[in-house]
Amino acid sequence: MLKNLFAAMPVDAAHEAFDDLLDVPGLRIERIVSHGQKSPSDFWYEQxxxxxxxxxxxxxxxxxxxxxxxxxxAPGDHYWIPAGLRHRVHSTAQDGPTIWLAVHRS
Known part of the structure:
Protein backbone atom coordinates (compact mmCIF):
# COMPACT_ATOMS: atom_id res chain seq x y z
CA MET A 1 0.00 0.00 0.00
CA LEU A 2 1.39 3.40 -1.01
CA LYS A 3 1.68 5.94 1.80
CA ASN A 4 3.23 9.40 2.09
CA LEU A 5 5.61 10.33 4.89
CA PHE A 6 4.27 13.89 5.00
CA ALA A 7 0.58 12.90 5.02
CA ALA A 8 -1.50 12.80 8.19
CA MET A 9 0.91 15.01 10.10
CA PRO A 10 0.06 15.39 13.80
CA VAL A 11 -1.50 18.75 14.63
CA ASP A 12 -0.97 18.82 18.41
CA ALA A 13 2.25 20.81 18.79
CA ALA A 14 2.18 20.31 22.57
CA HIS A 15 3.22 16.67 22.17
CA GLU A 16 5.90 14.88 20.23
CA ALA A 17 4.45 12.23 17.87
CA PHE A 18 5.95 8.79 17.17
CA ASP A 19 4.48 6.76 14.31
CA ASP A 20 5.79 3.37 13.18
CA LEU A 21 6.05 3.30 9.39
CA LEU A 22 7.47 -0.23 9.24
CA ASP A 23 7.83 -2.86 11.94
CA VAL A 24 9.22 -6.23 10.87
CA PRO A 25 11.48 -8.68 12.71
CA GLY A 26 14.84 -7.00 13.34
CA LEU A 27 13.86 -3.61 11.87
CA ARG A 28 11.58 -0.74 12.88
CA ILE A 29 11.27 2.61 11.10
CA GLU A 30 9.44 5.41 12.82
CA ARG A 31 8.53 8.97 11.94
CA ILE A 32 9.02 11.43 14.78
CA VAL A 33 7.50 14.91 14.68
CA SER A 34 8.82 17.34 17.30
CA HIS A 35 7.67 20.88 18.03
CA GLY A 36 10.42 22.23 20.25
CA GLN A 37 10.43 19.17 22.52
CA LYS A 38 13.58 17.91 24.19
CA SER A 39 14.55 15.22 26.66
CA PRO A 40 14.18 16.09 30.34
CA SER A 41 17.52 17.25 31.76
CA ASP A 42 17.88 14.13 33.93
CA PHE A 43 16.83 11.62 31.23
CA TRP A 44 19.12 9.64 28.89
CA TYR A 45 18.23 7.08 26.25
CA GLU A 46 20.34 3.91 26.50
CA GLN A 47 18.79 1.46 24.07
CA ALA A 74 19.85 20.06 9.87
CA PRO A 75 17.71 18.70 7.01
CA GLY A 76 19.54 15.79 5.40
CA ASP A 77 21.94 15.24 8.30
CA HIS A 78 21.98 11.75 9.76
CA TYR A 79 23.67 10.10 12.73
CA TRP A 80 24.35 6.52 13.86
CA ILE A 81 23.68 5.68 17.51
CA PRO A 82 25.02 2.22 18.40
CA ALA A 83 23.21 0.12 20.99
CA GLY A 84 24.10 1.12 24.54
CA LEU A 85 25.30 4.66 23.70
CA ARG A 86 23.73 7.12 26.12
CA HIS A 87 22.16 10.08 24.33
CA ARG A 88 19.41 12.65 24.72
CA VAL A 89 17.62 15.24 22.62
CA HIS A 90 19.07 18.60 23.69
CA SER A 91 16.71 20.64 21.49
CA THR A 92 14.51 20.68 18.40
CA ALA A 93 13.42 23.62 16.25
CA GLN A 94 11.14 26.14 17.94
CA ASP A 95 9.90 27.79 14.73
CA GLY A 96 8.17 24.80 13.12
CA PRO A 97 8.07 21.03 13.18
CA THR A 98 11.16 18.87 13.12
CA ILE A 99 10.46 15.71 11.14
CA TRP A 100 12.84 12.82 11.65
CA LEU A 101 13.11 9.22 10.63
CA ALA A 102 14.53 6.78 13.14
CA VAL A 103 15.61 3.33 11.99
CA HIS A 104 15.99 0.80 14.80
CA ARG A 105 17.89 -2.43 14.21
CA SER A 106 17.90 -5.24 16.71
Whole structure:
Protein backbone atom coordinates (compact mmCIF):
# COMPACT_ATOMS: atom_id res chain seq x y z
CA MET A 1 0.00 0.00 0.00
CA LEU A 2 1.39 3.40 -1.01
CA LYS A 3 1.68 5.94 1.80
CA ASN A 4 3.23 9.40 2.09
CA LEU A 5 5.61 10.33 4.89
CA PHE A 6 4.27 13.89 5.00
CA ALA A 7 0.58 12.90 5.02
CA ALA A 8 -1.50 12.80 8.19
CA MET A 9 0.91 15.01 10.10
CA PRO A 10 0.06 15.39 13.80
CA VAL A 11 -1.50 18.75 14.63
CA ASP A 12 -0.97 18.82 18.41
CA ALA A 13 2.25 20.81 18.79
CA ALA A 14 2.18 20.31 22.57
CA HIS A 15 3.22 16.67 22.17
CA GLU A 16 5.90 14.88 20.23
CA ALA A 17 4.45 12.23 17.87
CA PHE A 18 5.95 8.79 17.17
CA ASP A 19 4.48 6.76 14.31
CA ASP A 20 5.79 3.37 13.18
CA LEU A 21 6.05 3.30 9.39
CA LEU A 22 7.47 -0.23 9.24
CA ASP A 23 7.83 -2.86 11.94
CA VAL A 24 9.22 -6.23 10.87
CA PRO A 25 11.48 -8.68 12.71
CA GLY A 26 14.84 -7.00 13.34
CA LEU A 27 13.86 -3.61 11.87
CA ARG A 28 11.58 -0.74 12.88
CA ILE A 29 11.27 2.61 11.10
CA GLU A 30 9.44 5.41 12.82
CA ARG A 31 8.53 8.97 11.94
CA ILE A 32 9.02 11.43 14.78
CA VAL A 33 7.50 14.91 14.68
CA SER A 34 8.82 17.34 17.30
CA HIS A 35 7.67 20.88 18.03
CA GLY A 36 10.42 22.23 20.25
CA GLN A 37 10.43 19.17 22.52
CA LYS A 38 13.58 17.91 24.19
CA SER A 39 14.55 15.22 26.66
CA PRO A 40 14.18 16.09 30.34
CA SER A 41 17.52 17.25 31.76
CA ASP A 42 17.88 14.13 33.93
CA PHE A 43 16.83 11.62 31.23
CA TRP A 44 19.12 9.64 28.89
CA TYR A 45 18.23 7.08 26.25
CA GLU A 46 20.34 3.91 26.50
CA GLN A 47 18.79 1.46 24.07
CA UNK A 48 19.38 -2.24 23.45
CA UNK A 49 19.16 -1.68 19.68
CA UNK A 50 21.13 0.31 17.14
CA UNK A 51 19.47 3.47 15.85
CA UNK A 52 20.07 5.64 12.79
CA UNK A 53 18.33 9.01 12.70
CA UNK A 54 17.92 11.56 9.92
CA UNK A 55 16.30 14.98 10.07
CA UNK A 56 14.09 15.67 7.05
CA UNK A 57 12.74 19.07 8.13
CA UNK A 58 13.58 21.43 10.96
CA UNK A 59 16.60 20.90 13.18
CA UNK A 60 17.75 19.03 16.27
CA UNK A 61 20.70 18.85 18.63
CA UNK A 62 21.71 15.61 20.33
CA UNK A 63 23.85 15.29 23.42
CA UNK A 64 25.89 12.08 23.24
CA UNK A 65 28.02 10.56 25.99
CA UNK A 66 31.71 10.82 25.14
CA UNK A 67 31.34 13.93 22.94
CA UNK A 68 32.16 17.40 24.20
CA UNK A 69 30.07 19.11 21.52
CA UNK A 70 26.44 18.69 20.54
CA UNK A 71 25.54 16.77 17.40
CA UNK A 72 23.74 19.41 15.32
CA UNK A 73 21.31 18.01 12.73
CA ALA A 74 19.85 20.06 9.87
CA PRO A 75 17.71 18.70 7.01
CA GLY A 76 19.54 15.79 5.40
CA ASP A 77 21.94 15.24 8.30
CA HIS A 78 21.98 11.75 9.76
CA TYR A 79 23.67 10.10 12.73
CA TRP A 80 24.35 6.52 13.86
CA ILE A 81 23.68 5.68 17.51
CA PRO A 82 25.02 2.22 18.40
CA ALA A 83 23.21 0.12 20.99
CA GLY A 84 24.10 1.12 24.54
CA LEU A 85 25.30 4.66 23.70
CA ARG A 86 23.73 7.12 26.12
CA HIS A 87 22.16 10.08 24.33
CA ARG A 88 19.41 12.65 24.72
CA VAL A 89 17.62 15.24 22.62
CA HIS A 90 19.07 18.60 23.69
CA SER A 91 16.71 20.64 21.49
CA THR A 92 14.51 20.68 18.40
CA ALA A 93 13.42 23.62 16.25
CA GLN A 94 11.14 26.14 17.94
CA ASP A 95 9.90 27.79 14.73
CA GLY A 96 8.17 24.80 13.12
CA PRO A 97 8.07 21.03 13.18
CA THR A 98 11.16 18.87 13.12
CA ILE A 99 10.46 15.71 11.14
CA TRP A 100 12.84 12.82 11.65
CA LEU A 101 13.11 9.22 10.63
CA ALA A 102 14.53 6.78 13.14
CA VAL A 103 15.61 3.33 11.99
CA HIS A 104 15.99 0.80 14.80
CA ARG A 105 17.89 -2.43 14.21
CA SER A 106 17.90 -5.24 16.71
Missing amino acids: DEDEWVIVLQGSAALQVTGRNDLVML
